Amino acid sequence: VVENETQAAIVRSLCRAGVPLSRQRLGSELRLGRNTLGAELRRLAELGLVEEGDAEPSNGGRPSRRVRIPRDAGLIAALDIGGSSIDVAVTTLTSEVIAAASAPSLLADGPETVLSRAYTLVDELLDEHGLGADAIRAVGVGVPGPVWEQAGDTFSPPAPSRWDGYPIRAAVAERFSTPTFVDNDANVMAIGEHLRGAGRGVDDFLFVKLGMGIGAGIVSGGRLVRGAVGGAGELGHVVVEPGSDVVCPCGNAGCLQAFVGGPGLARAAEAAADDGSSPELRAIREQKQAPLEPADLAAAATAADPAALAIVRAAGRRFGSALAATVSLLNPALIVLGGGIVGLGDTFLAEIRTTVYRQSLPLATRNLPIVRTELGAGVGVIGASAAAAQHALFSVPTYDRTSA
Amino acid sequence: VVENETQAAIVRSLCRAGVPLSRQRLGSELRLGRNTLGAELRRLAELGLVEEGDAEPSNGGRPSRRVRIPRDAGLIAALDIGGSSIDVAVTTLTSEVIAAASAPSLLADGPETVLSRAYTLVDELLDEHGLGADAIRAVGVGVPGPVWEQAGDTFSPPAPSRWDGYPIRAAVAERFSTPTFVDNDANVMAIGEHLRGAGRGVDDFLFVKLGMGIGAGIVSGGRLVRGAVGGAGELGHVVVEPGSDVVCPCGNAGCLQAFVGGPGLARAAEAAADDGSSPELRAIREQKQAPLEPADLAAAATAADPAALAIVRAAGRRFGSALAATVSLLNPALIVLGGGIVGLGDTFLAEIRTTVYRQSLPLATRNLPIVRTELGAGVGVIGASAAAAQHALFSVPTYDRTSA
Numbered sequence: 121v122v123e124n125e126t127q128a129a130i131v132r133s134l135c136r137a138g139v140p141l142s143r144q145r146l147g148s149e150l151r152l153g154r155n156t157l158g159a160e161l162r163r164l165a166e167l168g169l170v171e172e173g174d175a176e177p178s179n180g181g182r183p184s185r186r187v188r189i190p191r192d193a194g195l196i197a198a199l200d201i202g203g204s205s206i207d208v209a210v211t212t213l214t215s216e217v218i219a220a221a222s223a224p225s226l227l228a229d230g231p232e233t234v235l236s237r238a239y240t241l242v243d244e245l246l247d248e249h250g251l252g253a254d255a256i257r258a259v260g261v262g263v264p265g266p267v268w269e270q271a272g273d274t275f276s277p278p279a280p281s282r283w284d285g286y287p288i289r290a291a292v293a294e295r296f297s298t299p300t301f302v303d304n305d306a307n308v309m310a311i312g313e314h315l316r317g318a319g320r321g322v323d324d325f326l327f328v329k330l331g332m333g334i335g336a337g338i339v340s341g342g343r344l345v346r347g348a349v350g351g352a353g354e355l356g357h358v359v360v361e362p363g364s365d366v367v368c369p370c371g372n373a374g375c376l377q378a379f380v381g382g383p384g385l386a387r388a389a390e391a392a393a394d395d396g397s398s399p400e401l402r403a404i405r406e407q408k409q410a411p412l413e414p415a416d417l418a419a420a421a422t423a424a425d426p427a428a429l430a431i432v433r434a435a436g437r438r439f440g441s442a443l444a445a446t447v448s449l450l451n452p453a454l455i456v457l458g459g460g461i462v463g464l465g466d467t468f469l470a471e472i473r474t475t476v477y478r479q480s481l482p483l484a485t486r487n488l489p490i491v492r493t494e495l496g497a498g499v500g501v502i503g504a505s506a507a508a509a510q511h512a513l514f515s516v517p518t519y520d521r522t523s524a
Numbered sequence: 525v526v527e528n529e530t531q532a533a534i535v536r537s538l539c540r541a542g543v544p545l546s547r548q549r550l551g552s553e554l555r556l557g558r559n560t561l562g563a564e565l566r567r568l569a570e571l572g573l574v575e576e577g578d579a580e581p582s583n584g585g586r587p588s589r590r591v592r593i594p595r596d597a598g599l600i601a602a603l604d605i606g607g608s609s610i611d612v613a614v615t616t617l618t619s620e621v622i623a624a625a626s627a628p629s630l631l632a633d634g635p636e637t638v639l640s641r642a643y644t645l646v647d648e649l650l651d652e653h654g655l656g657a658d659a660i661r662a663v664g665v666g667v668p669g670p671v672w673e674q675a676g677d678t679f680s681p682p683a684p685s686r687w688d689g690y691p692i693r694a695a696v697a698e699r700f701s702t703p704t705f706v707d708n709d710a711n712v713m714a715i716g717e718h719l720r721g722a723g724r725g726v727d728d729f730l731f732v733k734l735g736m737g738i739g740a741g742i743v744s745g746g747r748l749v750r751g752a753v754g755g756a757g758e759l760g761h762v763v764v765e766p767g768s769d770v771v772c773p774c775g776n777a778g779c780l781q782a783f784v785g786g787p788g789l790a791r792a793a794e795a796a797a798d799d800g801s802s803p804e805l806r807a808i809r810e811q812k813q814a815p816l817e818p819a820d821l822a823a824a825a826t827a828a829d830p831a832a833l834a835i836v837r838a839a840g841r842r843f844g845s846a847l848a849a850t851v852s853l854l855n856p857a858l859i860v861l862g863g864g865i866v867g868l869g870d871t872f873l874a875e876i877r878t879t880v881y882r883q884s885l886p887l888a889t890r891n892l893p894i895v896r897t898e899l900g901a902g903v904g905v906i907g908a909s910a911a912a913a914q915h916a917l918f919s920v921p922t923y924d925r926t927s928a
Binding site for chain 1: 670680682728740742744745747749750751752753754755756757758759761762763766774775776845846848849850852853854855856857882883884885886887888890891
């Protein structure tokens with residue numbers, strides 16, 4: 121795609137920034153002289169990868185013209201594969217979402233089925249928007265579990281399944297014939313938040329995804345903490361009740377995820393509807409004629425149903441407690457929460473904050489904002505797109521994928 | 525000390541290795557041509573920092589002469605400041621311990637008192653061995669709590685005290701008039717274990733110190749995870765019993781340290797002696813006419829005293845549970861345990877291993893040795909010495925202290 125590492129570095133910087141950058145800024149960031157930078161920019165313009173933007177507002181000296189990535193320089197397909205759904209998007213090279221779609225899909229259906237659904241979604245998006253498949257220059261993928269780079273980017277979800285050790289990057293790269301980046305979804309979201317969201321300029325932070333499962337993307341010193349076999353950040357499988365009889369799909373008992381993940385919360389809501397402790401949840405279930413979901417719990421809590429509120433508060437405390445342990449271990453400067461369960465609302469968030477502030481070292485919480493993702497539900501695809509641009513498309517073989 | 529970054533890199537490599545290295549190895553490691561390397565080695569020899577060693581065993585080609593750091597190139601003073609004792613050592617530049625001493629000392633006595641005791645210990649060691657203070661070329665210090673580099677290497681222990689925010693590096697550097705490195709003791713021990721112990725060649729591992737307090741040095745991708753304000757690794761302050769009335773010096777209730785740290789274990793031993801459940805501990809206390817310590821618990825457990833064994837097993841389970849959570853979060857390839865409490869023995873270690881293997885994700889424990897430090901009680905001073913050589917003595921201002 122590019123001809124040398126200097127060109128790759130220039131394009132990566134522009135993708136990272138997502139906004140036009142002045143030549144001056146690019147030159148100082150990449151330690152390139154004016155002439156070298158100028159020559160490589162000319163070549164990149166011929167390749168259609170950069171174009172002149174507007175002039176930077178002058179501060180007295182000669183105005184520096186800004187350069188940017190043209191919107192038609194190419195597209196990235198971003199796939200966020202979850203436990204019960206797939207989100208896909210087609211984005212610009214700077215991770216601006218052009219089109220997006222979602223579909224329910226159970227991870228447990230296995231690699232062929234799940235990936236072919238994702239491919240269909242991408243194909244449909246391209247069709248709808250009159251875009252050719254050849255415009256896709258890279259693919260970024262987030263998956264709900266450990267991805268082991270040294271084994272060739274294989275995916276092994278915590279629950280035993282046909283995915284275990286599946287060479288996912290190779291499969292996706294072959295389907296699209298493009299550079300492809302695959303990582304754990306929470307890692308990909310942390311990359312997105314670092315480049316475009318609340319984590320901008322923060323080198324030590326934690327992104328926690330609360331959805332069907334619970335996972336963390338750990339950024340330390342500006343780099344992702346990946347672990348020996350890509351298994352870092354598996355917060356959902358921290359055992360919070362060793363003696364519990366609530367078994368987690370991973371095989372252990374008493375995992376955080378079994379209580380605070382989507383299925384655990386739905387189970388608690390069902391129980392409260394069954395035993396009559398929550399008239400609100402019972403009414404919702406009768407009205408929708410379908411099993412309760414976490415969103416129903418949020419609705420009941422908003423309607424001040426005491427049993428629903430109690431479930432939400434207990435979930436916040438339990439999650440907050442595990443998060444507090446994480447804070448004592450990692451001392452992040454910021455915690456960003458994303459994923460559907462964050463929709464449980466302000467009571468949930470308040471309970472999490474209170475618990476973290478109470479159960480962590482004062483030093484570590486003196487200045488520790490706990491916020492919702494700034495990227496909303498799109499954090500997964502934006503992160504996957506940004507990660508693909510940084511670590512797959514414009515890279516040389518020696519790239520360092522640990523950088524967030 | 526050295527004249528340029530190339531010389532610094534050469535001496536750092538030799539300190540890191542701790543054994544003579546061939547020119548070939550040095551050249552390829554540092555990407556230096558034969559001529560440049562030769563010139564800098566000659567200059568370093570003039571400075572007394574390297575000397576020729578023996579020739580590398582020939583493998584057919586021209587034998588490459590090995591170079592090493594002369595034993596008289598200078599000394600490092602290493603201080604391991606604990607909650608209730610100080611260990612000091614005088615080492616070679618390659619962290620070989622020449623002389624060592626210890627003394628009881630309460631951290632709570634505050635900076636002036638504790639540091640002046642440490643200085644006295646070093647002075648006495650130098651005197652005893654007929655060494656001049658001017659032979660000390662660098663000082664390395666480990667302290668039991670967070671050290672915040674960006675605030676000028678200030679030390680803020682978890683328990684409020686006169687140390688809070690104390691500019692410890694500046695104080696020690698002024699006393700010895702040498703480059704000085706200060707970090708959290710578990711971090712320093714992790715550096716020592718990485719360079720000289722079980723962590724050699726392992727880029728993702730955890731060093732956990734179990735002593736008066738409990739702290740972890742986290743190495744991820746070959747770098748130390750330090751956290752936003754140096755507070756990473758505070759495993760001892762993970763709250764393991766939220767509703768507990770056991771208050772920790774940090775101010776929170778139910779911290780791991782309050783149960784498994786030295787004082788907590790001593791308290792449990794005393795209780796078992798008091799209520800008669802442990803005849804062995806009562807006998808030991810009567811014999812020594814002093815309050816019980818963790819070592820007495822180990823003795824009673826070795827004598828198969830059921831109550832002592834139960835305390836040791838419960839401590840192992842509790843610690844193992846917190847360690848399992850850490851494994852789920854960080855996915856280390858190795859866990860190394862150090863500190864006095866590890867002396868509780870094999871029952872303790874067996875309980876820790878069982879709990880970690882049971883409560884962590886199978887993926888993360890498939891290949892996860894949990895071992896005792898290879899450096900024994902000296903891990904703190906060896907680590908402090910190695911860290912001083914790497915990060916203070918032979919460095920340029922842009923050194924990256926995150927490298928383990």
